[in-house]
Amino acid sequence: MIFRLDERLLFPDPALAEEDGLLAVGGDLSAxxxxxxxxxxxxxxxxxxxPILWYSPHERFVLFPGELQVSKSMRKVLRSDTFKVTFDEAFEQVIEHCSAAPREGQNGTWITTDMxxxxxxxxxxxxxxxVEVWQGDALVGxxxxxxAGNVFCGESMFSKVSNASKTALIWLCTNTNYGLIDCQVYTEHLExxxxxxxPREDYISILHNNASKA
Known part of the structure; x- marks a missing residue:
């Protein structure tokens, strides 16, 4: 059963989501x-x-920063002066670049104007x-x-040149205090x-246990 949201600020229990993770329809995108x-x-x-669709997948694709795997070739890239990385310096540019490409498994952009x-x-x-990755003055990834607490719920990434999005994610894992990076859906790139x-139950437990941590 898919729940229809109204003006009330509430969601059904995530355990009630459909097999594909779809939980509810409607509501709004208020903060x-x-x-x-x-x-x-x-x-x-x-x-x-x-319409606005809300998901809570039965399994969650996540990255624990302590389990980060960086290849030798990627370590070489990180040691070079190929990229400069910044944090929160070009949020609107990043989301604009992310919206230009469809999410894996979905046709067209999912980052709408309202999103x-x-x-x-x-x-x-x-x-x-x-997280912004620069090559000279160009934003390339x-x-x-x-x-949510000390969990970072990743929404989207982009890469204009090889290794740029990997650099962004590695930087996030090694230069912040987040205890978990939520990648939401599976990709070979992130694996x-x-x-x-x-399991979703484990993910939600981590969320609730870390709710007060920044």
Whole structure:
């Protein structure tokens, strides 16, 4: 059963999600609702022609920073002067670049105009962050996401040149105090860096246990 949300600020139990993770339809993208969603293991994922769809997958693809795997060739890239990395210096540019490419397994952009506005609002409130990767003065890669306690809920990443998005994720794991990076959906790219599946129950337990940590 898929739940239909109204103006009330609440979500059904994530355990009631459909097999594909779809939990609810409707509601809005207010900061309050988004923060409530993330703190309970729920995230929005929909296209321009869809209503707002809320997901809580039965398994979560995550990366524990302590399990990060960096290849020898990637270590060489990181030691070079190929890239410069910044944090929260070009959030709107990062989300714009991310919106230009479809998410794996989905046709068209899923980062709609309303989504951009909502996450930019969260960024201004201090809840959404970006990592930027530069080559000279050009923004060539990056990622953005939302923090829920000391869990970083990654939303999207992009790469204009080889290894740029990997550099962003490695920097996030090694230069911040997040205890877990939520990658949401499986990709071989992230698996090669050490990401793995965990049950939703374990993920939500981690969220709730770390809710008060920044």
């Amino acid at each position: 309050e609702r988004l923060l409530l969603a993330y703190s309970n293991g729920i995230f929005p994922w929909f296209s321009d022609d869809d 951009k506005a909502a996450y930019t609002g969260l960024h201004k409130l201090g809840f959404a962050h970006s 990056g990622l953005y996401g939302v923090h 090669s860096l050490g990401a793995r599946m965990i």
